[in-house]
Amino acid sequence: MTLIETQNLWKTYTMGAEKVHALSGVTLKIEKGEYVAIMGPSGSGKSTLMNLIGCLDTATQGEYILNGRAVSKMNDDELANIRNREIGFVFQTFNLLARATALHNVELPLIYNGSGSQDRVAKAQQALSRVELADRMLHKPSELSGGQRQRVAVARALVNDPSILLADEPTGNLDSKTSVEIMKLFDELHRQGNTIIVVTHERDIANHAHRVISILDGKIATDVIVPREQRNGVN
Numbered sequence: 001m002t003l004i005e006t007q008n009l010w011k012t013y014t015m016g017a018e019k020v021h022a023l024s025g026v027t028l029k030i031e032k033g034e035y036v037a038i039m040g041p042s043g044s045g046k047s048t049l050m051n052l053i054g055c056l057d058t059a060t061q062g063e064y065i066l067n068g069r070a071v072s073k074m075n076d077d078e079l080a081n082i083r084n085r086e087i088g089f090v091f092q093t094f095n096l097l098a099r100a101t102a103l104h105n106v107e108l109p110l111i112y113n114g115s116g117s118q119d120r121v122a123k124a125q126q127a128l129s130r131v132e133l134a135d136r137m138l139h140k141p142s143e144l145s146g147g148q149r150q151r152v153a154v155a156r157a158l159v160n161d162p163s164i165l166l167a168d169e170p171t172g173n174l175d176s177k178t179s180v181e182i183m184k185l186f187d188e189l190h191r192q193g194n195t196i197i198v199v200t201h202e203r204d205i206a207n208h209a210h211r212v213i214s215i216l217d218g219k220i221a222t223d224v225i226v227p228r229e230q231r232n233g234v235n
Contacts, residue, residue: 002065003163003195004030004053009062011048011218022048024218025062030197032163035190037206038199040215047168049215050199054166055083067163084113088157088165092172094149096141096156102128103137106156113160127155131185147178154185158194165189167198171205183208183232207232 011023023045030036040046051057052064055071058079064071067086074082083089088109096105106124115123128137131151141149150170157165167186171179187208190196198209206212207226214222 001032002029003032003034003067004028005063005065006052007063007065009049009052009064010060011045011052011057012060021218023052023059026215026218026220028213028220028223030195032195033193035186035196035208035210036198037209037212038197038215039201039203039206039212040221041201044215045218046199046201046215048218050166050168050197053164053197054087054089055079084109085160086163088160088162090150090153090157090165090167090170092169094141094153094173096149096152098141101138101140102133102144102152102155105141105152106159109156109160123159124155127159128152130158130189131155145178146174147181150174150178150182151185154182154189158189163195165194165196167196169200170198171200171202179205204232 006026006028009023009026010021013020013022026049038046038049052059059072062072066082069082071079071082103121103124106127107120110120110123125137128134131154133148133151133155136144136148144152171182174182183205186196186198198205200206207230209226210231211223211225213220
């Protein structure tokens with residue numbers, strides 16, 4: 001089943017008299033259950049593509065179909081709703097509320113979609129258990145290690161049972177040992193059936209995925225399946 005489909009996707013910025021094409025006609029398909037890495041150097045367009053896939057921005061032209069729905073035709077309210085229900089975000093900087101417990105941080109997406117208090121707590125506890133943080137639910141971010149904070153962020157991304165887990169440089173602020181642990185977590189989440197898209201400039205991180213899409217100058221340069229023997233992690 002095709003989960004993501006883009007057709008001739010462009011993103012153009014006007015800077016004075018100059019037009020800058022951050023994306024230039026990107027066409028791709030991602031199936032439900034895939035584990036995909038989007039790679040590229042700084043300025044390649046990979047972050048722009050992530051923002052469009054994550055409904056954080058809209059294309060200048062072209063079509064984007066997410067789970068059968070035409071995103072390119074949505075208004076701001078519809079985009080906010082689809083972000084909340086369809087996409088779980090994991091950011092390099094964790095983006096946790098400093099004064100809130102891990103449990104409350106994970107509850108946030110459920111507050112935004114109007115879930116009741118009892119349901120929110122139950123789902124947040126379940127999500128924290130999935131990332132092996134059941135014993136840290138009442139700790140605040142300052143009381144957690146970097147790896148534990150990223151696990152809270154992953155739990156928050158999972159709590160709505162989204163169609164896509166979208167991770168932007170998820171190990172960028174972590175040491176190498178903790179990075180390995182977080183990528184093992186992504187490997188396990190993929191085995192459980194989650195569709196995962198990781199945006200990264202690091203080959204070691206990309207090689208956890210089953211498919212690597214390389215972006216250069218706003219276009220897809222390569223789109224390859226990673227042979228099983230070359231993958232980091234047993235998938």
